Amino acid sequence: MTTGIAPLHDPVHAFCFTQIAAARRRPVIIGLQAPQGAGKTTLVNAFLQALPARGLRGAGVSVDDFYLTREDQLALAAAHPGNPYLEHRGYPGTHDVALGERTLKALRTLGAGESMRVPVYDKSAHGGRGDRAPEGAWRQVDGPLDVVVLEGWMLGFAPVDERELPDPLLAAPNRALAAYTRWTDLVDVWVVLRARDPEYVLTWRVEAEEAMKASGKPGLSREAITDYVRRFLPAYRLYAAPDRLPGAGPRLTLTLDALRRPL
Numbered sequence: 001m002t003t004g005i006a007p008l009h010d011p012v013h014a015f016c017f018t019q020i021a022a023a024r025r026r027p028v029i030i031g032l033q034a035p036q037g038a039g040k041t042t043l044v045n046a047f048l049q050a051l052p053a054r055g056l057r058g059a060g061v062s063v064d065d066f067y068l069t070r071e072d073q074l075a076l077a078a079a080h081p082g083n084p085y086l087e088h089r090g091y092p093g094t095h096d097v098a099l100g101e102r103t104l105k106a107l108r109t110l111g112a113g114e115s116m117r118v119p120v121y122d123k124s125a126h127g128g129r130g131d132r133a134p135e136g137a138w139r140q141v142d143g144p145l146d147v148v149v150l151e152g153w154m155l156g157f158a159p160v161d162e163r164e165l166p167d168p169l170l171a172a173p174n175r176a177l178a179a180y181t182r183w184t185d186l187v188d189v190w191v192v193l194r195a196r197d198p199e200y201v202l203t204w205r206v207e208a209e210e211a212m213k214a215s216g217k218p219g220l221s222r223e224a225i226t227d228y229v230r231r232f233l234p235a236y237r238l239y240a241a242p243d244r245l246p247g248a249g250p251r252l253t254l255t256l257d258a259l260r261r262p263l
Contacts, residue, residue: 073094090231
């Protein structure tokens, strides 16, 4: 499938550079909420690569970097037997929220001549089930920064009344969402990408997994990744509804078609 991520660059870049120029403090933390497989990594990398030409310094962080360790994820699944939403990484409740908060606050205060290590999650570990990489493999970020981009599929989702839940087993992840304000309260600006049809996410995520395996890294089988992604569709329908938008502050919202093109 031909990717439509390139047409996203111009509107997203223009919006973000405008917000950076208008900001009263640096770094600006930009929150990018976008579905799995929508091309978040490509979009963020292109934006970061465009910064030096403008005399700006930036760093990108994914909520995936803050997933629980494999050991802690297995313990979480064991504590919620039979709950498909907490069996594997992904849903609210499967992240180390405190680690994410510490990392974002450290990036915000990183000064000239200072550096820090940012956590890295290895999705290819354990046959594609993933694990946090050892600290020696974490990324080094040097200060000072003008912008930090925090991206994630569920970044900015907010808990709903449990009576709205389509499945009672979603209650635990729904309650866990309340803690994520520790991240979203640090976001200054939002870019929100929405799939016109949540079913697109299944195709996009399968493509991403196949691409990872084609690059030589271990990954899940097509059947396993399809089963994995289908568990997220109720969350997209519930938390990414048109009337549910994240946080406060300036926001750019774009809806994507099946080819990831903005409508």
